[in-house]
Amino acid sequence: MELLKERILKDGVAVSDNILKVDSFLNHQIDGNLMLEVGKEFKKRFENEKITKILTIEASGIAVAIMTALQFDVPMVFAKKKKPSTITGNVLTSKVYSFTKDTYYDICLSKEFLDKNDNVLIVDDFLANGHASLGLADLVKEAGAQLAGIGVVIEKGFQEGRSKILEKGIRLESLAIVESLETNKINLK
Amino acid sequence: MELLKERILKDGVAVSDNILKVDSFLNHQIDGNLMLEVGKEFKKRFENEKITKILTIEASGIAVAIMTALQFDVPMVFAKKKKPSTITGNVLTSKVYSFTKDTYYDICLSKEFLDKNDNVLIVDDFLANGHASLGLADLVKEAGAQLAGIGVVIEKGFQEGRSKILEKGIRLESLAIVESLETNKINLK
Numbered sequence: 001m002e003l004l005k006e007r008i009l010k011d012g013v014a015v016s017d018n019i020l021k022v023d024s025f026l027n028h029q030i031d032g033n034l035m036l037e038v039g040k041e042f043k044k045r046f047e048n049e050k051i052t053k054i055l056t057i058e059a060s061g062i063a064v065a066i067m068t069a070l071q072f073d074v075p076m077v078f079a080k081k082k083k084p085s086t087i088t089g090n091v092l093t094s095k096v097y098s099f100t101k102d103t104y105y106d107i108c109l110s111k112e113f114l115d116k117n118d119n120v121l122i123v124d125d126f127l128a129n130g131h132a133s134l135g136l137a138d139l140v141k142e143a144g145a146q147l148a149g150i151g152v153v154i155e156k157g158f159q160e161g162r163s164k165i166l167e168k169g170i171r172l173e174s175l176a177i178v179e180s181l182e183t184n185k186i187n188l189k
Numbered sequence: 190m191e192l193l194k195e196r197i198l199k200d201g202v203a204v205s206d207n208i209l210k211v212d213s214f215l216n217h218q219i220d221g222n223l224m225l226e227v228g229k230e231f232k233k234r235f236e237n238e239k240i241t242k243i244l245t246i247e248a249s250g251i252a253v254a255i256m257t258a259l260q261f262d263v264p265m266v267f268a269k270k271k272k273p274s275t276i277t278g279n280v281l282t283s284k285v286y287s288f289t290k291d292t293y294y295d296i297c298l299s300k301e302f303l304d305k306n307d308n309v310l311i312v313d314d315f316l317a318n319g320h321a322s323l324g325l326a327d328l329v330k331e332a333g334a335q336l337a338g339i340g341v342v343i344e345k346g347f348q349e350g351r352s353k354i355l356e357k358g359i360r361l362e363s364l365a366i367v368e369s370l371e372t373n374k375i376n377l378k
Contacts, residue, residue: 029265062251
């Protein structure tokens with residue numbers, strides 16, 4: 001997606017060999033027009049799938065997911081990072097490893113919002129090691145729903161997320177792939 | 190906003206005299222088309238203000254904020270509930286009292302994304318005791334920015350949020366006001 005790639009090169013900052021800072025347009029301050037185009041691009045890539053629900057995880061996946069949901073004209077639902085008191089009844093849960101914090105955290109989703117009749121598109125702002133995406137895929141499986149694929153805005157191509165997702169036979173669409181961040185330079189595929 | 194009121198009456202659940210469950214369309218599963226209309230309504234109500242930024246707090250404010258930002262054609266920014274390692278540099282911070290958890294938590298926002306040239310519209314999914322909204326208003330003040338007002342999707346009219354906000358001379362626009370939830374019945378103003 002050219003518009004996105006241009007934006008990454010213009011406003012992204014390679015903080016280290018590992019960390020790409022895009023918080024001026026993607027995950028702290030967010031550009032609504034760019035998110036709208038991201039939603040349209042996911043629609044284009046998955047238009048042959050009969051998607052019934054967009055799934056993401058709080059917090060920075062939400063803007064991506066709501067714009068994608070709008071394009072598909074289906075609801076979006078976001079997994080929460082722990083069980084809040086307002087979720088009543090049965091919940092789907094999974095454990096996700098946080099690489100940055102070196103701990104596991106729980107993610108959960110009310111069973112009301114995902115079931116065997118759903119064909120789900122998972123979307124997220126970033127793909128690095130794939131832990132969050134695969135945790136979401138676990139929720140889809142637990143619900144007995146179909147998983148149409150995973151769409152990410154920015155993939156860190158030098159980390160193992162892609163291979164882990166493809167290993168499980170899941171379709172992956174990344175709108176921009178960062179090949180390296182060495183010497184503070186952003187190299188896109 | 191009639192569309193919203195109809196949806197609250199159709200899909201909302203009065204769990205107790207205090208708790209309105211709207212997680213099927215507003216804060217867990219989210220309806221993108223409804224959020225688009227919410228964004229348009231905030232644009233209409235604040236169209237005479239020269240808004241430069243939409244501010245909210247993670248997580249359930251994000252869908253509301255990104256749709257509102259799209260209508261105003263300005264960026265949105267969301268405050269985080271603690272300082273994550275990816276926020277570098279100076280941050281604006283405030284403390285917010287959580288009524289449900291009876292504890293205080295920190296909210297923060299990178300100084301990069303709010304400054305004295307901004308005229309800010311704060312939006313959120315819910316207004317109850319007003320703690321979150323007023324915490325966001327503190328961040329605006331700390332940044333030296335102007336606050337145009339606060340827009341909330343659902344106000345619990347029987348709690349003290351409105352009076353606290355108006356006391357501070359801040360304009361408040363609520364798209365639906367719940368007058369009571371007694372005997373499991375949702376009464377809207």
